[in-house]
Amino acid sequence: MRSRRILVTGLSTYWGGRLAQELEADPEVEAIVGVDTKEPTRALERTEFVRVGAQHALLRRIVQAAEIETVVDTRLAVDSGFGSSRQIHENNVLGTMNILAACSGSAREPSPVRKVIFKSSAHYYGAERDDPAFFTERMQRPHAPRTRIEADVVEAERAVAAFAERQPDLTVSVLRFVNGLGPGLATSHSALFDLPFVPAILGFDPRYQFIYADDIVGTLMHAVRVDLDGIFNVAGDGVLALSEVAGGLGKPFAPLLPPVGTGIAIQALRRIGLNVPDEMRQQLRFGRAVDNRKLKGSGYALRYTSREAVARYAEHLRVKQITRGDEEPYRYEREVEDFLRYSPSVRNRPSAPPERRRARR
Amino acid sequence: MRELPPASPTGAARDLLPAIEPERRVTDWGRSERVEGAFDKTLVSFLYHYWFRCEVEGIEHVPATGGALLVSNHAGALPPDGSMIGKAINEEHPRPRPLHLTVEHFFKGYPGFSMFVSKIGGVPAHPDNVQRLLHDEQQLVLVFPEGRKGSSKLYKDRYRLRRFGRGGFVEAAMRAQVPIVPVAVLGAEEAAPIFAHVNLLKRLTGLLYFPITPTFPHLGLPGMLGFLPAKFRIRFLEPIPTDEWGDEPAADKGLVQTVAEEVRARIQSELLEMVAERESVWF
Numbered sequence: 019m020r021s022r023r024i025l026v027t028g029l030s031t032y033w034g035g036r037l038a039q040e041l042e043a044d045p046e047v048e049a050i051v052g053v054d055t056k057e058p059t060r061a062l063e064r065t066e067f068v069r070v071g072a073q074h075a076l077l078r079r080i081v082q083a084a085e086i087e088t089v090v091d092t093r094l095a096v097d098s099g100f101g102s103s104r105q106i107h108e109n110n111v112l113g114t115m116n117i118l119a120a121c122s123g124s125a126r127e128p129s130p131v132r133k134v135i136f137k138s139s140a141h142y143y144g145a146e147r148d149d150p151a152f153f154t155e156r157m158q159r160p161h162a163p164r165t166r167i168e169a170d171v172v173e174a175e176r177a178v179a180a181f182a183e184r185q186p187d188l189t190v191s192v193l194r195f196v197n198g199l200g201p202g203l204a205t206s207h208s209a210l211f212d213l214p215f216v217p218a219i220l221g222f223d224p225r226y227q228f229i230y231a232d233d234i235v236g237t238l239m240h241a242v243r244v245d246l247d248g249i250f251n252v253a254g255d256g257v258l259a260l261s262e263v264a265g266g267l268g269k270p271f272a273p274l275l276p277p278v279g280t281g282i283a284i285q286a287l288r289r290i291g292l293n294v295p296d297e298m299r300q301q302l303r304f305g306r307a308v309d310n311r312k313l314k315g316s317g318y319a320l321r322y323t324s325r326e327a328v329a330r331y332a333e334h335l336r337v338k339q340i341t342r343g344d345e346e347p348y349r350y351e352r353e354v355e356d357f358l359r360y361s362p363s364v365r366n367r368p369s370a371p372p373e374r375r376r377a378r379r
Numbered sequence: 380m381r382e383l384p385p386a387s388p389t390g391a392a393r394d395l396l397p398a399i400e401p402e403r404r405v406t407d408w409g410r411s412e413r414v415e416g417a418f419d420k421t422l423v424s425f426l427y428h429y430w431f432r433c434e435v436e437g438i439e440h441v442p443a444t445g446g447a448l449l450v451s452n453h454a455g456a457l458p459p460d461g462s463m464i465g466k467a468i469n470e471e472h473p474r475p476r477p478l479h480l481t482v483e484h485f486f487k488g489y490p491g492f493s494m495f496v497s498k499i500g501g502v503p504a505h506p507d508n509v510q511r512l513l514h515d516e517q518q519l520v521l522v523f524p525e526g527r528k529g530s531s532k533l534y535k536d537r538y539r540l541r542r543f544g545r546g547g548f549v550e551a552a553m554r555a556q557v558p559i560v561p562v563a564v565l566g567a568e569e570a571a572p573i574f575a576h577v578n579l580l581k582r583l584t585g586l587l588y589f590p591i592t593p594t595f596p597h598l599g600l601p602g603m604l605g606f607l608p609a610k611f612r613i614r615f616l617e618p619i620p621t622d623e624w625g626d627e628p629a630a631d632k633g634l635v636q637t638v639a640e641e642v643r644a645r646i647q648s649e650l651l652e653m654v655a656e657r658e659s660v661w662f
Contacts, residue, residue, distance in 0.1 A: 147488035150507035151408060157507065221490025223498070225409050255397035257407040277490035304487060307407070309511075311395035325400055 022048040023130075024242065025086040027074065027117060028093030029053060029067060032203050033137060035060035036235045037092060041242070051084050053077065054093070057350035067355070072105070073112045077120035081131060088133040088242060089121050094174060096139035096195075098167045098295040099206035110170035111177075118181040121188075133189040135241045136178050140196045140227075140251065140308050141171045145300040151225075152257075152309040155194075155249040165296040191246040193237060196253040196308060197301075199327045200231025201334040206298050212335065213292070215272040216264035219280055222273075223261050224305025227253040230327035233320050240318045250316065251308040254324040260305070266328035267335065275302070392515050408479070409497035418499050419466070426459060427466045430608050431566060435467045437615035440560055443474040446513035447618065448552040449521040451562035452540055452646055453529030455571030457603045460564045464521055465500065467613050479512050479520045483527065485587055506551055514555035521562075522548045524639070531576065531588045537568035538654060540647045546632075546639035549621075553629040558618035561642050563649040566611035569660045609660055612653055616645055 024041060028034040029052030041047050042063050050065040052058065055072050058065075068080060074093075081089070093113060095106045114136075123129030143153045148160040163169040175192060182190035197207050210217060218224075229237075229252055237252045264271035275283050280303070284294045294302070314320065322330060358364055397407065404412040427433050441447065451464060465478040481504035486492040502508050504522065512518045523529055528541040552559045573590040580596075581589035589596075594605025619642065621628065628634055 148484045148503075148505070150505040151502065152507070152511060154507075219490070221492075221494060223409070223494040225407075256400060256403070257409070258403075259405050259409050259411070262403070262405050305409075311392065314395045323397070323400060325403060 022046060023084060023086050024050050024088045024090060025081060025084070026050065026052045026065070027054070027077075027089070027091045027113075028137075029065070030056045030058045031092060032059075032231075033092040033234060033238070034090075035062070036231065037090060037238050038062055038065040040235050040239055041065070044239075049084060049086075051080060051086065053080065057352075059348060059350070061348050062355075064359070066359070067350070072108055074116045074120065077117060081120050081129065082127065085130040087130060088135065089117065089131055090135045090137075090238060090242065091117055092137045092238070093117075094137055094139065094171070096141055096167060096171065097205050098165070098297060099209070099293045100204075103166050107166065107170055110167075110174050114174040114177050118177060122181065122185060131188065133191070133242075133245065134178075134181070135191045135193065135238065135246075136175075137238070138175055138178075138192050138194045139167075139171050140194050140253070140306060141165075141168045141297055142175055142194055143306060143308065144168050145224075145297075145304040145306040147304055149304065149306065152307050153251065154309045155251055155312055165300065167295070167297045189245045189247050191241045192249040193241060193246075194249065194251050194308065195234065195237075196227040196229055196251075196306075198231060198234050199228045199331045200234070201331075201338075203231050203234075206293060206295050208331075209293065210298075211263070211267055211269075211331070213269075215270045216260065216267065217275060218260050218271060218273040219275040219277055219302050220273040221277045222303055222305075223259045224302055225257045225307050226260055226263055226301070226305060226324070227257050227307050228324045228327040228331075229254050229320075230322040230330055233322055233327075236321065237313070237318060240316075244317065246316055250313045251310050252313055253308050253310045254320055254322055254327050255310065256324040257307040258324050258328065260302070262325075263328050266325060267332045393517075396515060405498075408500075408502055410477075410500050411498040414495075414498040415500060419469075423462050423466050426606070427463060427470070430606065431459070431463060431570065431611035433463055433467060433611040433613055435471045435613045435615075437617075438467070438471040440615040440618055441468055441472055441476075441519070442558065442560075442618070443472070443476075444517070446517045446555055446557035447519050447560050448509075448513060448548060448555075448557055449478070449519060449560045449562050449615075450548060450642055450646070451521060451523055451564055452538075452567075452650060453523035453525045454532065454537065454564075454567040455530060455573075455606075457571060458523075458530045458567060459570060459606060460567040461521060461523070462499075463567075463611055464562060464564065464613060468519070476519050479518055481509065481520060481522045483587065489585070506547060509548075509551045510555055513551065513557045522551075524548050524643075527587055531573065531590070533576075534568065534572035534574055537572070538565075538650050540643055540650075543639045543643045546635040549635045549638045549642070550629040553621045553624070553635070556622045558620050559638075559642060560618045561616040561646050561649075563614045563616065563646050563653060564611065565613075565650065565653045565657065566609040566660075569609035570606040570611070572607070610657070610662055612657070614649060614653065616649060 026034050026038050041050050052065045053068045053070045121131040121134050144159045261271045461480045469475045480501045482501040484503045486496045512520050524543040525541040575591040577589045595602035
């Protein structure tokens with residue numbers, strides 16, 4: 019069934035913002051509501067933004083009032099380099115719980131929600147010595163989570179799985195994304211790749227997979243358009259060694275971190291402003307790859323392989339060197355947005371997607 | 380964990396594998412054409428042709444297409460048998476194919492080894508890895524069911540096969556529906572004999588074991604490569620098909636054990652025969 023009324027959580031994250039832009043371009047989507055704790059970071063034409071508290075406690079009222087059919091939850095934080103661990107934990111665990119609660123109805127008040135799309139992360143699998151070379155959706159991590167983020171992701175997914183079991187007539191998609199790359203997508207890994215060299219741990223050349231930003235949005239849109247029931251790994255084809263990534267970026271591969279006492283070296287790096295979070299340290303040591311065949315089998319054609327994602331990102335970095343991020347950053351101003359959407363004086367209301375955007379697709 | 384996929388519709392599983400990107404020189408498993416090539420052209424080639432003077436029999440038992448599980452005996456402080464079997468297939472087989480060596484997970488966690496072992500074609504011995512290689516990618520995989528018990532055994536126990544684990548390799552072959560090719564290797568025991576183990580140093584270095592060999596540890600780390608020039612004889616035995624026992628033979632533990640024992644017995648008797656035939660360890 020096609021969804022016409024969609025709620026996007028995490029609207030001010032890169033993921034939520036890009037997804038909302040893409041949804042706006044789809045004329046069949048009637049209503050897009052975006053919620054987040056912070057203001058949007060991308061220009062949106064007809065998405066309605068509602069600011070909510072970190073725990074998303076009142077979401078149910080929005081869902082009921084707007085008769086939301088599909089909830090796309092892009093809010094999960096999967097990089098402990100951004101935000102304090104308490105904030106992240108609250109967002110990931112309590113936030114997930116409340117969003118799921120908002121999607122489930124009661125006997126007196128059935129929920130309009132038919133589909134929940136949950137953005138998760140390949141951190142679910144962790145990165146360990148005893149891992150299989152390719153995780154499929156059915157596999158579980160060999161050891162209990164070692165880092166906070168991984169524990170959060172596992173806990174959030176457990177809540178989603180329980181929710182899916184309680185609501186068998188709902189479509190619940192869990193998308194486990196590998197490391198994303200793209201202009202504007204700031205992660206701890208992109209900070210690493212922006213350096214003049216690619217640091218690594220001496221004696222290790224971990225395996226990495228990437229998903230390019232367009233495919234991130236593409237997969238989320240795919241999940242909105244068709245019903246993907248269950249868990250799906252989302253990764254570009256191909257697995258690169260970190261040295262290959264360095265080659266693709268045109269930067270030297272620099273195994274500077276010592277294999278013993280890596281933690282101490284990372285502490286020192288933090289002093290000079292380079293943050294290597296725990297989950298990234300595990301990846302730098304052992305690497306990780308997932309099997310994306312289930313997603314491909316569902317009919318989504320990935321646009322970029324891991325290698326092409328790195329190549330595209332390298333192109334972006336070369337341009338960025340020259341422009342030095344001079345583009346005007348977007349600033350959200352509630353009054354302007356409200357004027358554009360609701361004032362009777364506005365003649366060209368961007369409520370229907372303009373031709374320009376439709377043509378681009 | 381360790382739950383393997385049910386026999387998926389074969390076509391789908393294979394069709395959806397990532398396409399090969401000709402720009403890349405590293406496989407998705409981390410195997411590097413460049414490093415492997417350099418290693419192969421120098422050390423492996425030298426050992427194969429001049430040092431061990433490998434003699435290969437029964438190469439026709441290695442299938443030219445499709446997956447197959449090669450099962451071999453294992454010996455030596457830093458065992459050269461895996462690379463020699465791989466080289467034998469490259470040199471003697473009418474249609475050379477890459478061989479994937481299963482290695483202990485330990486190597487993935489040890490600096491240096493972690494890079495090198497996967498670059499020359501080592502794959503951690505995880506049942507899911509073996510399944511993907513054999514069934515989905517149709518590759519050749521070599522396993523040493525004796526594992527560490529084989530490579531750490533002392534010189535006095537040479538050519539006496541250790542226990543073959545719990546028959547996991549048979550299950551893997553059955554599930555992937557590929558034949559098992561037993562391989563008997565003569566010479567590795569004499570090439571890198573182990574006289575004793577030092578447990579204290581093993582613990583201090585974090586290695587799998589710390590052996591005393593003719594050249595290690597008194598010649599330092601390169602001493603690990605100090606192989607004696609024993610004559611190698613590699614014999615590929617007749618393949619054992621695994622697709623004639625019904626639909627789910629892997630579920631039958633009794634059958635798995637029987638087949639594992641059968642493979643072990645074949646290699647053991649072949650080895651004893653080869654020992655009887657050879658007149659000198661060195662020539």
